[in-house]
Amino acid sequence: MQKLRQQLEARGLVIVGACERLSARESLMQVSPLLRDFTPPEADLLGAAMLRIRAEPGQQLIAEGEASDWMMVLLQGTVDIGKRQAGTPFDADFDRASTRLAVIREGAVVGEMSMLDGEPRYASCWALSQVEAAVLGRDAVGRLIAEHPAVGAKLLVKLTQLLAQRLRNTSSKLVKALQPPPDAAASGPSGPGPGTA
Template identity: 70%
Template sequence: MPTANQVIEQQLRERGLQLLGPCDHLSHRTELLAESALLRDFTPAEAELLGAHMLRIGAQPGQILIAEGEASDWMMILLHGTVDIGKRKVGAEMDSQEPGDTTRLAVLRQGAVIGEMSMLDGEPRYASVWALSEVEAAVLTRPSVTRLINSHPALGAKLLVKLTQQLAQRLRNTSNQLVKILRKTGPA
């Protein structure tokens, strides 16, 4: 029976993503550590431990990194490149590639975290993610987070706090956008 990591590696390969090996020397990426809201408070030693629990992948422009509706338990940290986050419009088919069938939610760059909600709760992906440029990302799985918590509890707790802070900030931003829309449209 394949391990959880082997299953994820197979999913990534099937998507056409390039597996680049472990995420060694994460602490050497000083610009990334300074820019990333998730990583900026990590010491070099903590960054190395976290990197040891992640797999590096590569994608070319136009490749899908995450597909809306898929079930998976991993997230990515963008190490290099830019991605587009999009949500299917109501009524668009699951596999539709027609222009205008998706709404752009965000464009994210180096240091951003994507897919953390599904990694944490195991629910299907809320949106799709496409590479806009050449992308290098680090994949962190739920089983890897569990191993990290068991072997380095302080680092595991720090990671979970940082992820919670990012989720709270996204919820705040979404709530603010909703309020703006409701103000424009007036009472129902």
């Protein structure tokens, strides 16, 4: 957990302590797709394995391309997620060379792909308001699985479901983007038809 603390502090995030009594956040337990099916005791075990952090508006939480192995559950506030446009160098102004992917709120999970596969971050995240989040590192997931197998298994199933849903959403957007506009399909091919001269 020391490595995780160092990574978070290097980003300038304030570490408040362990995320104890996660179950006391009733609205979070209802809106979070990750936490929705956890019992209060299970949620508290999960929270005890997490660090609670705070960020100010405009502060970067995750940087695209960085190597880190943790994820966040947004406890409070609003976060902007953006991706560099293809071919943009990392030293370019991100605001001018990026595409907004999403704005997320309380209960959302971010960073789980890199936590699971260890690959560089796919996108960047910034606090749009004052943010409080619970951070879970890969090492903590391993300890949770070893010490509380039922909770660890439930966590992995929920993360798998979240990733599957995101893949479905992305595939659906891709299919829509690849479909020709409705008026192009109705008019048929352009140019002279067969038998015309």
